[in-house]
Amino acid sequence: MTKELGIEIEKLNVWFGEGDTHVNAVIDASFSVKKGGSFGLVGESGSGKSTVLRAITGLAPDWSGKITVLDEVLGETRTRNFYSKVQMVFQDPYASLHPRQTIDHVLSEALHLHGFSEPDNRIMKVLNDVGLSQGFRFRYPHQLSGGQRQRVAIARALVIEPEILLLDEPTSALDVSVQAEILNLLTDLQAERALTYLMVSHDLAVVGHMCSEIAVMNQGEIVELLDVEDMRALKAIHPYTQQLLDASVQRRRVD
């Protein structure tokens, strides 16, 4: 249990473009996520934190280094088998659902692609699991609120029963009260299904709430790896981490 790794990343470099437009988005990033654990990647916009997720999922094609997911070293392309184990929840629930497809359609297609039987039962169960009543099944995304959409996006990721969930700022587009609901939901689901989470966020409080280990990214590099207890105690070594912590805490204090 202690040694088993869900995701292991060694010397990951990700870049975009060629020649003049070449940009290094991630530079020599290494970290590992324990099976059943939750790991947080924190940083400001442009720090490359989301790009790490994209490299794992194959959405960022140009990368070098070694990515191991559930003891399997990843190559150029991702197989359907890989996607049956690793799923992702996107930041903006308004952009991550097809505007012309009902929730039923979205979930059925996921099940169909992975050859699951009894789609009806599975859809009803997963809707129930993410806290949506059956009345939502045949709605279109525009008939749902932001929080409900994000629940659908989580249901879409979970319906094919993956082991690892990549969370790309899953609550940053939501209101705080809805954020609390979604974070609680994610906590419950992790306990029920023994999921491994890799979460990306700019919000240190959210990552601190969800994750036990945290990597701080700045301009493509991981500047510090720290334990959640150290983060809560505001014990950071790298000045950038300290600066981030200060900014998150300070803005709450009345001047």
Place this chain on the structure above:
Amino acid sequence: MTNLLEVKNLCVNFPTRNGVVEAVRNISFSLGKERLGIVGESGSGKSMTGRAILRLIKKPGILTADYIKLEGQDLLKLSEREMRGVRGHKISMVMQDPKFSLNPVMRIGDQICEAYQLHSKVSRKEAVKKTIEMLEAVLIRDPERVFKSYPHEMSGGMGQRIMIAMMLIPDPQILIADEPTSALDVTVQKEVLEIMDRLVRERGMGLIFISHDLNVVSAFCDRVLIMYAGRIVETCRADELSNAKHPYTQGLLKSLPQLERRVDRLAVLQRDEAWRTAPSVSGIVEPERA
């Protein structure tokens, strides 16, 4: 001392196929030379309130109010032409994303100059000088270079400073800032807020700060209106926001994860139908007679 702005029984309605959507319902508030925060979740009507003050409600929305008085003058009685003289000149607005507020094919300096010259009859040379001064005032290190740049060459934080410079250059009495820092990183957020704060204080302006972020509002404003479903459910001093009484405000505060303190489960806001129907709390403060 008088109130800069007084709004009485403001309503914004949107007729739709399935009935009328009441975005803002009968709210009243006043603004002195202070920093007034309006907080609420999406759909609470906070942005609509900001737009309504400038009479910028798009059709088919309907705006009604007993009055919206800017220094005693009812904005509702002005013609659309006179209203244009108010917007930007007496009341300015900073939006969430500077990318959408700046013209992408015009140099930044030219845009600010134009905004200035629109309201004050000054020569181009004067306007350029004032623009550079203003860019310096928002702590832009190299104002001459920024003057000649295009909006896409600027980062988010820089863009928002430019917006603030542009909005403050005609010396308005009131600045409405609608989520001015929500799209920015935390470290940048702080800088932008400090700049805005300093300028508003120095110039003795009124500020309406619209945000979903309770932390920012409580740290940055003097007084807060909390909106829910188009109504003001509570008003309080910003530094006492953490002691707010209304269950909605408390619920919002509790649902925030805390960095220093670990909780197993976050408190979830239980919405009460009564909040929706309860009458709006007045946000009017009578000016102190000096």
Place this chain on the structure above:
Amino acid sequence: MSELKTSPETKQSLHDWLVSDAPTSRRQAKLSSYYRAWLTLKSNPMAMFGLAILSGLLFIAAFAPWLAPADPFEQDLAARLLPPGEGGYIFGSDSLGRDILSRLMYGSRITLYIVALVALMAPIVGLFVGTAAGYLGGWVDVVLMRITDIFLAFPRLVLALAFVSALGAGIENAVLAIVLTAWPPYARIARAETLTIRNADFIHAIKLQGAGAMRIITRHIWPLCISSLVIRVTLDMAGIILTAAGLGFLGLGAQPPSPEWGAMISAGRKFILDHWWVVTMPGLAIFTVSLAFNLLGDGLRDVLDPKKNK
């Protein structure tokens, strides 16, 4: 459905069922989205006017043998070039004494036939080429778009003329010629649309479900491209009718004695000064139908434009 609509209460409940925000079955969800689109279209009087004209045209075309007062091919040289209203010819008669109204009615069949064929073929070709180029990118994009550019560079009517003169005159060849010149703009639209959709999160999401390119293009990108193509087609319809009429006018489309509208104008142009109605009547028919398509296209844009649906 027809029994359901008999009493006002069931009609009301049907309406409620259709606009319900919580549909309970796939069928209801589908019907409901169509019904909402219909309600939006219905609220636009100009679009409804266009739709009414087109429905009328469809009706006339379907029942031409029963509606037409005379045989469109029957000549009566004694009654040549009679002005409208005279001798029982409501729209007058042409140079061979044929009833113009009847010919227009039968001609509507040809017009609809051409329009339907072009409207089916050109956008579909464009959709295939455009979405493939846009989604796959790389050399596929380069090759397909350069071919599109070559077709775009030809003047439309000249290319159609060359094509028809190579294959021979006739309606089918005219249609092919029009399709050949009409598809490139659709390919461009479909490509542009695909480029914006391609990087949307919902496409990434389905990719992460393990879906292949073929499935993503046909199931996820097409439904979003089709609406803008439909709008463009209805707006282009007027141009298509006019090109068809132009080919007919030049003698390269429908052949006499076929009552195609363009050919009718072509045959009547000798008499244009003394017998205005011979060209004016088919001209008015072309004008009315083109206008109707334009109005409907404008209305459809309001209904289908995904950017307007928040």
